[in-house]
Amino acid sequence: MAGTGVFADVLDGEVYKYYATTRQTQYRVQACTQEEVNKVMDAAKVAQKAWARTPLWKRAELLHKAAAILKEHKAPIAECLVKEIAKPAKDAVSEVVRSGDLVSYTAEEGVRILGEGKLLVSDSFPGNERNKYCLSSKVPLGVVLAIPPFNYPVNLAVSKIGPALIAGNSLVLKPPTQGAVAALHMVHCFHLAGFPKGLISCVTGKGSEIGDFLTMHPGVNCISFTGGDTGIAISKKAGMVPLQMELGGKDACIVLDDADLDLVAANIVKGGFSYSGQRCTAVKVVLIMEAVADTVVEKVNAKVAKLKVGPPEDDCDITPVVTESSANFIEGLVMDAKEKGATFCQEYRREGNLIWPLLLDHVRPDMRIAWEEPFGPVLPVIRINSVEEGIHHCNASNFGLQGCVFTRDINKAIMISDAMESGTVQINSAPARGPDHFPFQGLKDSGIGSQGITNSINMMTKVKSTVINLP
Numbered sequence: 001m002a003g004t005g006v007f008a009d010v011l012d013g014e015v016y017k018y019y020a021t022t023r024q025t026q027y028r029v030q031a032c033t034q035e036e037v038n039k040v041m042d043a044a045k046v047a048q049k050a051w052a053r054t055p056l057w058k059r060a061e062l063l064h065k066a067a068a069i070l071k072e073h074k075a076p077i078a079e080c081l082v083k084e085i086a087k088p089a090k091d092a093v094s095e096v097v098r099s100g101d102l103v104s105y106t107a108e109e110g111v112r113i114l115g116e117g118k119l120l121v122s123d124s125f126p127g128n129e130r131n132k133y134c135l136s137s138k139v140p141l142g143v144v145l146a147i148p149p150f151n152y153p154v155n156l157a158v159s160k161i162g163p164a165l166i167a168g169n170s171l172v173l174k175p176p177t178q179g180a181v182a183a184l185h186m187v188h189c190f191h192l193a194g195f196p197k198g199l200i201s202c203v204t205g206k207g208s209e210i211g212d213f214l215t216m217h218p219g220v221n222c223i224s225f226t227g228g229d230t231g232i233a234i235s236k237k238a239g240m241v242p243l244q245m246e247l248g249g250k251d252a253c254i255v256l257d258d259a260d261l262d263l264v265a266a267n268i269v270k271g272g273f274s275y276s277g278q279r280c281t282a283v284k285v286v287l288i289m290e291a292v293a294d295t296v297v298e299k300v301n302a303k304v305a306k307l308k309v310g311p312p313e314d315d316c317d318i319t320p321v322v323t324e325s326s327a328n329f330i331e332g333l334v335m336d337a338k339e340k341g342a343t344f345c346q347e348y349r350r351e352g353n354l355i356w357p358l359l360l361d362h363v364r365p366d367m368r369i370a371w372e373e374p375f376g377p378v379l380p381v382i383r384i385n386s387v388e389e390g391i392h393h394c395n396a397s398n399f400g401l402q403g404c405v406f407t408r409d410i411n412k413a414i415m416i417s418d419a420m421e422s423g424t425v426q427i428n429s430a431p432a433r434g435p436d437h438f439p440f441q442g443l444k445d446s447g448i449g450s451q452g453i454t455n456s457i458n459m460m461t462k463v464k465s466t467v468i469n470l471p
């Protein structure tokens with residue numbers, strides 16, 4: 001069973017998993033039942049009690065070991081990422097290496113911040129003598145449920161696993177359907193490192209059968225979720241447990257007249273089309289001053305023409321999107337824009353799940369793509385006549401994850417950043433979550449709480465106080 005330290009050896013039920021490129025069955029994983037989830041939860045609860053008493057340095061030592069093993073296994077894990085989610089081969093390896101680094105950094109950061117406590121003395125509050133000493137420190141929450149998305153099944157899992165474990169929690173992982181095999185390999189690396197039985201478990205299965213059951217399970221003490229709208233439903237159903245949620249974005253790229261236009265074009269292409277636009281932090285709408293729009297569109301088109309389109313094994317820039325339904329959704333946005341008069345800078349082309357990169361110019365606010373998140377290689381350009389117009393469009397979105405502004409005027413950049421209702425604003429670079437110790441958070445429908453290594457460790461703890469009363 002998935003929670004016992006081995007994976008995929010007992011297949012009570014099966015979930016068929018598709019190779020994103022060919023859409024043929026590639027792997028099969030266990031479809032866990034609710035009874036099996038209960039067993040995993042029980043084991044996690046027992047393991048956590050002992051783990052919380054394990055010295056912090058020992059917890060860190062095991063995490064460092066897991067990080068090293070993860071990096072040693074980068075090739076087979078990356079191969080799963082290529083097959084399951086069509087991640088370009090080099091990016092797949094980078095995801096695993098980045099994950100190892102994230103786990104090591106988490107171990108170091110945990111030792112620093114969890115090794116500190118606080119002492120308060122009573123006489124600073126009116127009416128008190130100096131006879132009470134309050135010692136407070138951070139203690140674990142219990143069992144953390146981690147639900148990462150398909151686009152980073154390994155990295156966005158370890159960004160939850162590492163902080164949970166270093167803080168003394170146990171961890172139950174519900175991997176995405178596409179990416180579950182890579183996630184199982186990753187969890188196996190933690191088991192090889194020697195983490196106690198039951199402390200970290202991976203529960204694969206059908207969302208319809210175990211999704212709500214997991215998120216509403218009384219044994220869960222914290223939920224860390226990255227994904228789409230499902231997160232809103234989870235937050236409504238979850239009990240009184242801390243939530244960490246990252247639910248996507250419509251990251252705006254505001255381009256001013258005075259920007260370095262080559263830098264702009266390079267970042268629009270990288271930000272809009274890397275991993276075929278399937279990143280929460282992808283540039284999802286370009287808001288560009290009319291005076292420089294023609295030049296930038298021309299430069300972007302020249303770069304788009306050079307993007308390699310094809311299978312992930314060949315390390316192509318644009319690879320098939322994760323599912324057929326995703327491709328259909330993207331196509332719906334494209335057709336809506338076509339009917340309403342957007343300019344197609346390239347011919348729209350699709351074969352199966354593979355969609356060729358497409359820049360849509362002269363997009364207007366009445367088009368769905370001006371507001372919705374395609375999660376694909378399709379990027380709308382809206383021409384603006386003032387910076388205020390750009391800020392207004394950005395802030396009218398339900399999302400508020402990241403955004404970026406391109407200008408050579410740092411004062412203007414800071415003022416625009418202040419005005420943009422986004423969790424992070426990048427100046428003169430495309431949005432990105434990393435480096436992974438930076439805070440990462442969304443406003444509005446983009447999420448709850450803040451991530452990044454330090455924030456996640458803190459979020460997965462609570463403060464415990466002991467007060468010494470002197471006579």
Ligand code: G3P
Binds near residue numbers: 434
């Ligand atoms: O959830 C965030 C993810 O989709 C994007 O991460 O590292 O590509 O900016 P990154």
